[in-house]
Amino acid sequence: MEVFERKGYRKLEEWASTSQGTTALLVEGARRVGKSTLVEEFGHRNYRTCLTVDFSKAPNEVLEYFRDLRNDLDSFFMYLSSFYGVELHKRQSLIIFDEVQLYPKAREAIKQLVADGRYDYIETGSLVSIRENVKDILIPSEEESIRLDPMDFEEFLWALREKPLSTAIADSFHQRKPLPDLLHRKAMRLFREYMLVGGMPQAVSAYIKTHDFGKVDRVKRTILKLYREDIAKHGGTNKLRITRIFDNLVGQLSKKEKKFNVTSLGKDAKSRDYDDAFFWLSDAFITNDCFNSTDPSVGLSISEDHSTVKCYVADTGLLTTLALADSATTGNSLYRDILLERIEINEGMLTENVVAQLLRTSGHRLFFYSRNDRENPDNRMEIDFLITEPYKHAAMKHRVSPIEVKSSKRYRAISLDKFKNKFNKKVGTRYILHPRPLSVEGDIVKLPLYMAGLL
Incomplete structure (x- = not known):
């Protein structure tokens, strides 16, 4: 290899x-x-x-x-x-x-x-x-x-001999200046390729050698087969629960709200019965768990709620193959149609998963914020991810940065304003990750999706 x-x-x-x-x-x-x-x-x-x-x-x-x-x-x-x-x-x-x-x-x-x-x-x-x-x-x-971890987007670019582009992306991020339109479009095209191929080295190698998504898909199916065999061999008394979670990852992530609904696994299923199964998949580096931080502060883990979890696949390329696993094989033409947006696939699922993957690869534990308040709509909000980082308007002291992920160019970001109003001085830079070029509006920084790994 x-x-x-x-x-x-x-x-x-x-x-x-x-x-x-x-x-x-x-x-x-x-x-x-x-x-x-x-x-x-x-x-x-x-x-x-x-x-x-x-x-x-x-x-x-x-x-x-x-x-x-x-x-x-x-x-x-x-x-x-x-x-x-x-x-x-x-x-x-x-x-x-x-x-x-x-x-x-x-x-x-x-x-x-x-x-x-x-x-x-x-x-x-x-x-x-x-x-x-x-x-x-x-x-x-x-x-x-x-x-x-699997190769991140920057490593993917290195493998494609696109190191100058990766350098330009990093410079753009640090200077808070958008890439020229031509480079932005190229970066977005390669980022979509990355979401389909993923970061497992064998899959990347197959793509570089053949540019045939069908051959890449076969590599990824072999890896997924190994994961299933590991679950069967090493899952112990929890192997049935682990398998149920693994088999339901696509269904759970395809929903608008990505929180894993354990009751969908069976009428008697309870969250506490599945804690060890979620941990096993995370400990095997097959999934990335993201927990609800119910009272966000610089120590996000202090208020993490383990009963509310979003369970992402550790490699988005593998998630793509899981999503297209209706038949024994998935050919190059179907992947090409998805790449060129001729066929719709759940972009929100892949986009949020790849952001989770890149945040985890860059060293962040994964947290989100979710609150459902029926009596007060101002308290009802869903923030995709939370990180902590130095905030220039607070003498570089750490603050909580909320991140919203958008797969389309048209969207609203009401939750970011609600989050700022609710937590006020705890909040630092607010981010939107979207397909558009970089722009800055006050304390909201809108980044193209391919910069997610630089946060």
Whole structure:
């Protein structure tokens, strides 16, 4: 698979320069998000040698090294080096434990290996914190962790060799000046392509090589099949509930109000019975949960209501495939018609989902604000997303910034005014993300959708 420039690479560099062998790094992320490719590329570029133990393929002989030789590290490294044919050099070699969740004892050994100090260690894994993968081990305190998300829009542009455009978009955002019309139209076209393709590296690679959405769709269906298999294998007693949520994601997100209605899963379904199932999907990086912050302030999580959740698909390209999964395959022509707006698809669903994806990728936890007051219409409002950021009119102190997402060029944004009136000094810059060019009207900044990841 093609190796793409990823922002996660910088995080690996930061870890290596600050850790200096005092910690190992765990890279978590969804299946097929590019963890192994990224880490191996980092290892080969930055170390004299790089040894990878892939626990999805490691024979029992290698597993025995971890079981029998943990107290004899000289022999452990000698046998490991010999088996994989990689010479290890003190402080110049990286050892990678790939798919470490498949052999938790290797993760537990990190404490001793780091204390030994000879080499650096990076682990990669999915589902690393589900009960069966941690129940019999002591999680090492010497382990740092980062998450790797699907490629964001900027990384997608890099992969398409459109780095100058990504630079122009960033400059436009920071200077609060719109792109020229020609560049804006190009950016919006590529952003629509991104929503259909998504950010899973295999899907992006297939698109770059073929520009055939049908072939990209087949890649995404394979990934979705893996997710279903993971649910069946690792979902435990909750696998039926997890499957029900997964199968209802499109239906829930296609509604005007995106809040997940648990009662739609069955007449006896209760929110509290599904808490673990929602957590499982989020912990597997399959979904991004967005909670209602009932009394928004700088600490949005203080008032988060876990009984009210919007459940977005972590990769919008996968959501597109789920939405078009009525038949066994979806051909290139149907995707092209959607891209060129010849056929209508639920734009609101895809647009809000991709904004959630890009906000999460840029480091924000996801919150929204919703209030339904039958007696006082002024209190009735729905704000798609909330973030906190420095506000220039408050001496750069953090304030709550409400974000409204609009998929069409014609809209109203009454809720933003209601939110400002209700929470007053708690509120900072208000944002509208829409298909139009950037514009500023007082404390309302209207950004084109392709700038969502810069917030």
